[in-house]
Amino acid sequence: MSKEQVVVARKKKKKVKIFPIVNVILFLVISLIIMVPIWKVIVDSFDAKAGYGMNFLPQTFTLGGYSSILSRVALYRPFLISVVVTIAGTFIGLLLATLGAYVLIQWEMPGRNFFAYMLLFTMIFDGGMIPKYLVMKDLHLLNTLWSVILPLSINVYNLVLMRNFFEGVPESLFEAAEIDGCSPMGTFFKIVLPLSKAALASIGLMYAVQFWNDYTNFKIYINKNELFNFQMKLRNMVMDNDIPDEGGIDPNTIANAAVIVAILPFAIIYPFCQKYFVQGVNVGAVKE
Structure with missing residues (x-):
């Protein structure tokens, strides 16, 4: 294999495919946009003092709502x-x-x-x-x-x-x-x-x-x-x-x-x- 072929092969190995990365980031963002409101509803359904803010866990756990x-x-x-x-x-x-x-x-x-x-x-x-x-x-x-x-x-x-x-x-x-x-x-x-x-x-x-x-x-x-x-x-x-x-x-x-x-x-x-x-x-x- 000539030097030129070796250089071309190395460039191909180093080349990063952009589309898969952008695709993963895009789907992660979409998933977060979908999941955040759902998670808020789930948390608030178990929180006795549910308000209009965003809590990742219930502050006062209760099953009274259900x-x-x-x-x-x-x-x-x-x-x-x-x-x-x-x-x-x-x-x-x-x-x-x-x-x-x-x-x-x-x-x-x-x-x-x-x-x-x-x-x-x-x-x-x-x-x-x-x-x-x-x-x-x-x-x-x-x-x-x-x-x-x-x-x-x-x-x-x-x-x-x-x-x-x-x-x-x-x-x-x-x-x-x-x-x-x-x-x-x-x-x-x-x-x-x-x-x-x-x-x-x-x-x-x-x-x-x-x-x-x-x-x-x-x-x-x-x-x-x-x-x-x-x-x-x-x-x-x-x-x-x-x-x-x-x-x-x-x-x-x-x-x-x-x-x-x-x-x-x-x-x-x-x-x-x-x-x-x-x-x-x-x-x-x-x-x-």
């Missing part, structure tokens, strides 16, 4: 409504997304492209809040849980993701199922769905989080207090200052405990679904 929320009977029914709406909405949403996606991969179906473009059109142009409200009113769905389940169940983005995943299923499997005399719906239930567990888990998690955190639709379509979900009830409790006096516990402590209780179910569920979620993000990864 006991106040969990022992409040008025929150039991809204919590149950949230659970029912989340389960029913996720099931209906997955049913519509999978069936719609399966229809759109039927290449020989007349008008397939027309229906696909019509669905994509709705992702760009939306009717607006008032037309949706009038539709719900004409369908006599106001002040029913269907008015909050149906609008969120029809999610074109999730349908497109599911269609892309179905398109990655090997064509030979469809041909083999057809040769064996399997009907189109039989192929769907016996071949397509079993291969789509990762996509179903990831999209199902998206639906579940969407339904659990829903506040807007309850605010627009529901006027009866007995039909409010957990998020709506907690919002009214905090905004209307309807927080019980727990003997020395700051109302901010109870309010922060309410926030943690609201996000806790999916904080527990997510780690168990993470591997499916990561796989499902790579939609269409099944190759022939």
Whole structure:
């Protein structure tokens, strides 16, 4: 090796790649921006004298905020409504997304492209809040849980993701199922769905989080207090200052405990679904 080649090789070794360093710093900053408010809420939920400053640890540790929320009977029914709406909405949403996606991969179906473009059109142009409200009113769905389940169940983005995943299923499997005399719906239930567990888990998690955190639709379509979900009830409790006096516990402590209780179910569920979620993000990864 000549001297020039040795010098060039040394320069390459000494050269530091800037992008990985900037990338790490950027993600650290973003993570801190996200985690600092969450950590403040967690700390204040355990602090009997929670204020508006930033404390990294509770000054006066207490579980009174959580006991106040969990022992409040008025929150039991809204919590149950949230659970029912989340389960029913996720099931209906997955049913519509999978069936719609399966229809759109039927290449020989007349008008397939027309229906696909019509669905994509709705992702760009939306009717607006008032037309949706009038539709719900004409369908006599106001002040029913269907008015909050149906609008969120029809999610074109999730349908497109599911269609892309179905398109990655090997064509030979469809041909083999057809040769064996399997009907189109039989192929769907016996071949397509079993291969789509990762996509179903990831999209199902998206639906579940969407339904659990829903506040807007309850605010627009529901006027009866007995039909409010957990998020709506907690919002009214905090905004209307309807927080019980727990003997020395700051109302901010109870309010922060309410926030943690609201996000806790999916904080527990997510780690168990993470591997499916990561796989499902790579939609269409099944190759022939």
